[in-house]
Amino acid sequence: MAILEAQSIIKQYRQYDTVVTAVNRASLKVEDGEFIAIIGSSGSGKSTFLHVMAGLIRPNYGHVLIRNNDITKMSPDELNRFRGQFMGMVFQKHNLIPQFTALENIMIPTVMLNKDEYHFEEHLKKLITTLKLSDRLNHLPSELSGGQQQRVAIARAMINRPQVLFADEPTGNLDRANADEVLDLLLQTRELIGQTIIMVTHDLSIAEKADRIFRMDNGELRLYRDRDGRYMDIK
Amino acid sequence: MDRLGTYLKKNLTLALKAVLYNFRQYAVFFIAIFLVQTLLGIITAASDNDNILEHGYVSDEYDYHVLLSDLNEQQRLTLVNDTQTVFGDEYIFDIVRETARSEEGAYDRRYDLYISLHEDLDTNYRIFEARYFHEMAALSEEGLRVSTSPLMHFDRNLRANRIYYLIFLSVLTVVSVFFLMSLYSVRLNHYNFTYGIYMTYGADFKKMFGTAFWEMFVIAAITFIPSCIVSAVTDLIIYVCSGERFTWRITGSLKVLLFSMVIISLSVILPMWRLSRREPMNALIAEDNSNLVISPRQSFDLSKTRFPSGYCVSSLWRFRKYQIRQILTSVIFIAMFMSVLFYADVCRKQLDYDLPQFTANFAGTGYTYTVEDYEYLSDISGITALSKDVSTRAADIHSHAALDSSDVKLSARAAYLSDGSGDRAVNSVSYHPCDSEILEFLGRYSCDGDPGKVLSEDVNYIIVTDGYDNISRFRFKPGDVIRIGKAVRQRGFIGDNLSGLELLDKELDSYYFEYTEFTVCAVLKDIPCFGGAPLYMRTDLYETITDSQAVYDTVDIYIDKDSDISEVNRIKEDIRKWTELYEGVSLADRNTASEYRIEKAKCKPVIYTVCAFIALVFAPLIQIFTQTLYYEKREGEFDILRAFGAVSGEIRSIHMGDGIFGMVSGVILSQAINLGAVYAVFYFCNVIIPKFGGVDIRYPFAMPIFAILLGIAVAAASAMISSHLPYRSYLKKKREDDTAENLTSEPEH
Numbered sequence: 003m004a005i006l007e008a009q010s011i012i013k014q015y016r017q018y019d020t021v022v023t024a025v026n027r028a029s030l031k032v033e034d035g036e037f038i039a040i041i042g043s044s045g046s047g048k049s050t051f052l053h054v055m056a057g058l059i060r061p062n063y064g065h066v067l068i069r070n071n072d073i074t075k076m077s078p079d080e081l082n083r084f085r086g087q088f089m090g091m092v093f094q095k096h097n098l099i100p101q102f103t104a105l106e107n108i109m110i111p112t113v114m115l116n117k118d119e120y121h122f123e124e125h126l127k128k129l130i131t132t133l134k135l136s137d138r139l140n141h142l143p144s145e146l147s148g149g150q151q152q153r154v155a156i157a158r159a160m161i162n163r164p165q166v167l168f169a170d171e172p173t174g175n176l177d178r179a180n181a182d183e184v185l186d187l188l189l190q191t192r193e194l195i196g197q198t199i200i201m202v203t204h205d206l207s208i209a210e211k212a213d214r215i216f217r218m219d220n221g222e223l224r225l226y227r228d229r230d231g232r233y234m235d236i237k
Numbered sequence: 238m239d240r241l242g243t244y245l246k247k248n249l250t251l252a253l254k255a256v257l258y259n260f261r262q263y264a265v266f267f268i269a270i271f272l273v274q275t276l277l278g279i280i281t282a283a284s285d286n287d288n289i290l291e292h293g294y295v296s297d298e299y300d301y302h303v304l305l306s307d308l309n310e311q312q313r314l315t316l317v318n319d320t321q322t323v324f325g326d327e328y329i330f331d332i333v334r335e336t337a338r339s340e341e342g343a344y345d346r347r348y349d350l351y352i353s354l355h356e357d358l359d360t361n362y363r364i365f366e367a368r369y370f371h372e373m374a375a376l377s378e379e380g381l382r383v384s385t386s387p388l389m390h391f392d393r394n395l396r397a398n399r400i401y402y403l404i405f406l407s408v409l410t411v412v413s414v415f416f417l418m419s420l421y422s423v424r425l426n427h428y429n430f431t432y433g434i435y436m437t438y439g440a441d442f443k444k445m446f447g448t449a450f451w452e453m454f455v456i457a458a459i460t461f462i463p464s465c466i467v468s469a470v471t472d473l474i475i476y477v478c479s480g481e482r483f484t485w486r487i488t489g490s491l492k493v494l495l496f497s498m499v500i501i502s503l504s505v506i507l508p509m510w511r512l513s514r515r516e517p518m519n520a521l522i523a524e525d526n527s528n529l530v531i532s533p534r535q536s537f538d539l540s541k542t543r544f545p546s547g548y549c550v551s552s553l554w555r556f557r558k559y560q561i562r563q564i565l566t567s568v569i570f571i572a573m574f575m576s577v578l579f580y581a582d583v584c585r586k587q588l589d590y591d592l593p594q595f596t597a598n599f600a601g602t603g604y605t606y607t608v609e610d611y612e613y614l615s616d617i618s619g620i621t622a623l624s625k626d627v628s629t630r631a632a633d634i635h636s637h638a639a640l641d642s643s644d645v646k647l648s649a650r651a652a653y654l655s656d657g658s659g660d661r662a663v664n665s666v667s668y669h670p671c672d673s674e675i676l677e678f679l680g681r682y683s684c685d686g687d688p689g690k691v692l693s694e695d696v697n698y699i700i701v702t703d704g705y706d707n708i709s710r711f712r713f714k715p716g717d718v719i720r721i722g723k724a725v726r727q728r729g730f731i732g733d734n735l736s737g738l739e740l741l742d743k744e745l746d747s748y749y750f751e752y753t754e755f756t757v758c759a760v761l762k763d764i765p766c767f768g769g770a771p772l773y774m775r776t777d778l779y780e781t782i783t784d785s786q787a788v789y790d791t792v793d794i795y796i797d798k799d800s801d802i803s804e805v806n807r808i809k810e811d812i813r814k815w816t817e818l819y820e821g822v823s824l825a826d827r828n829t830a831s832e833y834r835i836e837k838a839k840c841k842p843v844i845y846t847v848c849a850f851i852a853l854v855f856a857p858l859i860q861i862f863t864q865t866l867y868y869e870k871r872e873g874e875f876d877i878l879r880a881f882g883a884v885s886g887e888i889r890s891i892h893m894g895d896g897i898f899g900m901v902s903g904v905i906l907s908q909a910i911n912l913g914a915v916y917a918v919f920y921f922c923n924v925i926i927p928k929f930g931g932v933d934i935r936y937p938f939a940m941p942i943f944a945i946l947l948g949i950a951v952a953a954a955s956a957m958i959s960s961h962l963p964y965r966s967y968l969k970k971k972r973e974d975d976t977a978e979n980l981t982s983e984p985e986h
Binding site: 058079083085086087099101106122 | 522525526527528530532533534535536537538539540542543544547548551552555556873874876877878879880881882883884885886971
């Protein structure tokens with residue numbers, strides 16, 4: 003069953019007298035528990051498309067359905083609540099909250115949802131261990147390196163075990179070994195809870211681990227490699 | 238010159254473009270510098286106008302500098318037939334007029350000579366004194382009676398006015414520099430990242446200060462003329478409504494321009510200097526508010542908190558240094574408002590306070606002031622009160638007052654008596670005899686109890702005051718018992734050069750005392766008491782305790798302050814007829830009515846009140862500006878929270894929580910600081926001014942309730958608005974972002 007369906011998404015920006023089409027009629031259907039990678043050159047519109055699917059930006063045209071809920075029709079507050087319950091987000095720019103420590107930043111999503119029944123302590127320990135944050139938990143973001151900040155952002159996105167995880171260059175600041183570990187963690191969690199992952203990445207070795215790879219060029223989305231591992235001819 | 242012109246043109250052009258292009262960024266500086274220049278303008282124009290008014294009043298009322306009174310014929314002729322002056326350039330005076338005090342042909346006819354000195358008054362007065370006074374004094378048994386008019390002291394008054402103006406201007410400069418520097422520091426903090434980039438690419442202190450200075454200069458130049466107009470119109474309205482003239486001088490505005498240049502230079506130099514000393518990396522990483530965060534040792538367990546309340550409290554705690562600083566900076570200006578308003582009230586009370594116009598002095602004549610004199614003077618039309626006084630300081634006669642401990646406040650300098658009674662001894666008191674005449678005069682002060690009982694023969698009553706040095710030190714109430722200790726026999730050695738409490742302690746050990754018990758019949762609340770608390774008792778009791786006679790050598794004579802100069806002169810003539818009954822009694826004219834008119838014309842209470850209200854505007858201005866930039870940098874944080882599920886109501890609650898914290902702490906801090914600031918002014922006026930020879934007036938430590946409420950309201954409103962406005966702005970931006978653009982181009986197929 004499709005957990006997410008993006009239908010003919012168009013996102014345009016006006017810059018003075020020019021209209022820039024960042025996303026041009028992009029459509030995507032993602033199955034429950036699937037791992038999708040979106041690759042493309044800088045400025046191709048992949049991050050914009052990801053943000054539209056996550057409900058962080060409204061498209062000019064098109065719809066995004068998540069579990070048959072059209073998020074493009076929700077009010078901002080409804081959408082925020084919905085996103086908090088079902089989605090996790092790793093931003094390209096870490097966007098950590100500067101006045102909270104690494105541990106507190108990771109805990110923010112748990113506070114937001116006030117989920118009394120959700121016992122996240124075990125999952126938290128696992129995230130901290132896997133992401134090698136144990137000795138940095140009480141440090142402010144300004145006291146962490148870029149890579150450490152990235153790992154905190156990833157932990158924060160995963161703490162609530164969201165059904166859909168949107169990740170924008172999650173391994174961008176990490177070395178090879180750490181990047182592989184992060185990916186293993188994502189895949190393990192996916193295995194455990196059937197999490198759906200939609201990831202934007204430059205890293206082909208990471209993208210190769212996905213069930214399907216899409217490529218974005220000039221705002222247009224095309225299938226690059228299917229579930230069976232066949233590469234499409236993209237001109 | 239060409240190079241200077243090019244330099245100026247280049248910098249001014251760049252600065253003008255920067256300021257106008259980024260007007261929103263600089264809007265707060267336009268308002269701030271305009272307010273500062275308006276304040277400077279009001280004070281400067283008022284000071285210049287006061288000098289003109291004072292000169293006008295003095296020249297209208299007085300045409301002479303020196304008055305030589307009661308001259309006999311020989312003394313008169315010494316001046317009229319002046320033989321000391323030979324050459325033309327040695328003439329230093331003119332006789333404006335002379336008044337004969339008795340009919341021509343009368344025995345021992347007396348004259349008053351009114352003298353006008355030429356040009357350099359101080360120098361010519363010294364020459365005049367040196368040439369004539371000794372010779373003329375020798376020609377009469379009574380010596381020579383000389384007095385000077387306000388016209389003589391006008392230059393000295395002008396100098397005093399200038400010093401007063403410079404002091405006030407210096408205070409204003411310091412306040413303005415603090416205000417503008419706070420604003421500029423907030424701006425620098427907001428643009429830390431940008432300046433970090435500049436410094437990375439070579440900008441040094443000279444470059445950055447130069448840019449900042451020229452930008453502020455352009456703003457000051459733009460706001461200068463509007464501020465001149467507003468300040469001139471403000472002063473015009475104040476003076477005209479008070480029935481006085483207002484003259485505007487361009488030199489005043491030039492002073493304002495000069496001072497505002499000094500202020501803007503000083504307000505950017507220190508923030509820029511501090512910034513230039515920073516490592517560029519520290520500035521670059523402060524793109525968010527991370528430089529305002531206090532690094533913790535432990536993390537909070539956020540999972541145990543609720544959102545948004547727990548989140549809000551945690552954030553406030555981490556930003557506590559910033560929060561306290563921004564609230565404090567704002568409430569300091571509320572404190573300034575309160576203290577300037579208090580000072581305006583002090584000026585008002587100073588004007589209302591009655592001072593004697595004349596003082597008759599019997600010293601050395603063999604005569605004393607008696608009841609008959611009181612009756613004579615009371616019959617003179619225009620005299621409103623008469624005050625006689627004689628006193629003995631307790632410390633001068635090794636005496637003290639013994640009080641119950643409960644009546645003595647911590648601020649009183651009091652020793653413990655060694656008799657085991659637990660009573661406290663104070664010697665900062667003075668003993669005064671009291672009769673019906675003095676009692677009548679004391680009726681002008683507010684009191685608790687019945688002062689009339691002090692004359693009772695049956696009981697030893699005493700009228701006390703609740704403090705000394707114009708500060709409340711005692712908790713007396715009618716019915717309290719105090720004992721006056723009189724030293725009767727010495728038993729130990731007291732060293733020289735002891736005073737105050739040290740002297741008292743030594744005296745208590747070194748003397749045997751006899752105590753006379755008194756019952757307090759009245760407590761005076763607002764009588765001036767610099768130097769010692771006056772205690773009034775029956776005359777016979779005074780003489781017993783002090784071993785001295787209550788003999789009155791002087792009497793202060795009060796008239797209606799609003800009496801014009803002709804009325805004053807008329808009263809003076811009537812009083813002089815009385816002084817002529819006694820040989821040698823002198824009459825000094827203290828020109829109180831004239832000084833009152835001049836001070837009233839200066840409209841100081843109103844001017845200071847207006848300045849206070851302008852200062853009050855600084856508080857919300859700085860808080861709103863600071864918080865607006867602070868929340869702008871937190872917008873990313875709110876976006877994250879929304880990305881994780883927060884709704885607008887929860888974001889609003891975070892702002893509201895900050896606002897409530899700011900409101901509560903702002904109100905508490907402002908009241909505490911207000912108290913300190915107003916007390917500082919109170920102490921300065923009550924204690925410091927009399928200590929340096931100023932008029933001894935006891936001002937109450939009280940603020941009008943409306944000012945307190947207004948201060949609270951501004952602190953509260955400022956905190957709430959400065960948190961709410963950024964939320965509205967954020968909400969508006971998000972609504973614009975959430976609405977898909979309607980674009981004219983069709984979707985591509």
